[in-house]
Amino acid sequence: MCREVSIEVFRYDPGTDSSPSWRKYEIPFEEKNTVLGALLFIQEKLDPTLAFRYGCRYNRCGLCSLEVNGKPRMSCHSYLEEGMRLGPLSKLPLIRDLVVDRKGLFQDLAKYELFIEKNTDNTVIFEPEQGAKLRGCAECLSCLAACPKYSFGSDDFGGPFLFVKLAQLHFDPRDKKDRIEQAHSLGINLCQDCKKCYCPNGINIYRDAISTLLKVKKND
Ligand code: SF4
Ligand code: SF4
Ligand code: FES
Structure with a gap:
């Protein structure tokens, strides 16, 4: 049996x-x-x-x-x-x-312009390895559920998912917006450094997105 x-x-x-x-x-x-x-x-x-x-x-x-x-x-x-x-x-x-409810979250994120403005230049783009790793994000939102600092509907702390999206854009040579500034305006400096933002797709969110954006700001 x-x-x-x-x-x-x-x-x-x-x-x-x-x-x-x-x-x-x-x-x-x-x-x-x-x-x-x-x-x-x-x-x-x-x-x-x-x-x-x-x-x-x-x-x-x-x-x-x-x-x-x-x-x-x-x-x-x-x-x-x-x-x-x-x-x-x-x-x-x-x-x-x-x-x-995933829809509410994605509707809310639309205000952060998480896209690259239309570019007529067809040059092949080479992005750094870290950017390529972050592209593995499947938008599963698991990292938000794992983050003790994130709270849905609060504007104080964007949360690991949003920081991954901002870091993806930061590493993309076609993106012209200041994503570091944006990450800081969304409270990245309030991250508790706990590294609990587990990603089932193997992205090291703290190392490749959060600490990278924080470090770049410090070394400016
Ligand atoms: S847990 Fe990983 S795959 Fe899922 S949304 Fe966060 S970064 Fe993306
Ligand atoms: S390291 Fe920061 S973003 Fe990751 S779970 Fe902890 S508080 Fe959240
Ligand atoms: S069903 Fe698509 S990631 Fe699991």
């Missing part, structure tokens, strides 16, 4: 439930089952009302991020284990179950 693992999943629909709860599910276990695979199994076989997001299933789109035992992870890139607790990303407003 197939082995099963027991996991708990956060359930809450603010429209109908009086309070959140953790629901237990038994999932058939195979080596290298992913957390996303378990969620799909629940939705297909046990409980079609479970809400969660995913897209590429390959660590690229960033949509499947959630918290595994309180730590931000991508569900398509995390292996299933006995006793796991799966919850929504903290720090972002909850829509339902494992789904958080």
Whole structure:
């Protein structure tokens, strides 16, 4: 008989439930089952009302991020284990179950002009290695959930995701805006240097984005 693992999943629909709860599910276990695979199994076989997001299933789109035992992870890139607790990303407003509001955050970020102005020059661009590493950001927002200083809706501290975006632009030779100044106006100097901004895509956020932007300012 197939082995099963027991996991708990956060359930809450603010429209109908009086309070959140953790629901237990038994999932058939195979080596290298992913957390996303378990969620799909629940939705297909046990409980079609479970809400969660995913897209590429390959660590690229960033949509499947959630918290595994309180730590931000991508569900398509995390292996299933006995006793796991799966919850929504903290720090972002909850829509339902494992789904958080990403749209509000991205609408809010639009005011920071995180793009390169139209450039008619077609010269091939070579950017530094650090810039290329930062391009691996899948916009999963895990780093925000992990950051003790970040608070959604507050303008005091932009948060690690925004600082990664600013550092990407800072390293891009085509960008003409002063992203260092912008990072400082968004409170980068309030970073607690705790290095808790974990990135499931392997970006060293503190070293390659935050401390780099801070250092450049100091050496100006
Ligand atoms: S830097 Fe990493 S953790 Fe933060 S949004 Fe990008 S991929 Fe996700
Ligand atoms: S190092 Fe700074 S940005 Fe990263 S988690 Fe800590 S306070 Fe947040
Ligand atoms: S489903 Fe796209 S990153 Fe996981």
